[in-house]
Amino acid sequence: MTDGLGLPKPLAEMSDRELDEELQRRRRLRAAARRPEAPITDAERQMLARFERQTAREESGGEPSSWVAQAAERVDLARHYAALELKPGATLAQVETAYKALVAKYDPQKHAGDPERHRAATQLVQELGRSYAMLVERLRR
Numbered sequence: 001m002t003d004g005l006g007l008p009k010p011l012a013e014m015s016d017r018e019l020d021e022e023l024q025r026r027r028r029l030r031a032a033a034r035r036p037e038a039p040i041t042d043a044e045r046q047m048l049a050r051f052e053r054q055t056a057r058e059e060s061g062g063e064p065s066s067w068v069a070q071a072a073e074r075v076d077l078a079r080h081y082a083a084l085e086l087k088p089g090a091t092l093a094q095v096e097t098a099y100k101a102l103v104a105k106y107d108p109q110k111h112a113g114d115p116e117r118h119r120a121a122t123q124l125v126q127e128l129g130r131s132y133a134m135l136v137e138r139l140r141r
Contacts, residue, residue: 010083012102012128019120077138083131092139099132 014022081088084098106124111117 010079010127012083012085012124016117016120019124020116023116023120023123077135080131080134083127084135092136095132095135095139099128102128 078088081090084090084095084102086094086098090098103125106121106128108118108121108125111121
């Protein structure tokens with residue numbers, strides 16, 4: 001799932017159907033990485049190629065230019081705010097309030113009877129936790 005710019009859509013903005021589709025897409029990507037002969041879509045192939053190039057660049061010690069790194073950091077920061085359903089620039093108190101509300105809303109224990117929904121909710125809460133931790137660290141600097 002992507003937004004209008006081709007960037008991955010935050011899990012918090014996805015419907016149940018989109019979460020299921022994203023879960024299936026990620027499973028196909030992981031399977032393709034383990035078995036190169038597995039059929040994947042062109043978009044997934046391009047994403048896999050970008051991931052491999054990024055990994056190769058990191059392993060070789062190559063650093064992107066500073067403006068590219070800064071732009072990537074701003075996009076990453078915007079994604080974290082979006083995951084918590086906030087506008088960039090929200091205060092620490094707003095981040096904490098939004099995180100607590102979303103974790104309560106998507107609590108995996110509410111879906112304990114449905115393994116797929118429980119797994120999707122768990123993944124979503126983990127994503128929210130990563131976004132929360134990153135934003136709290138950034139805002140406390």
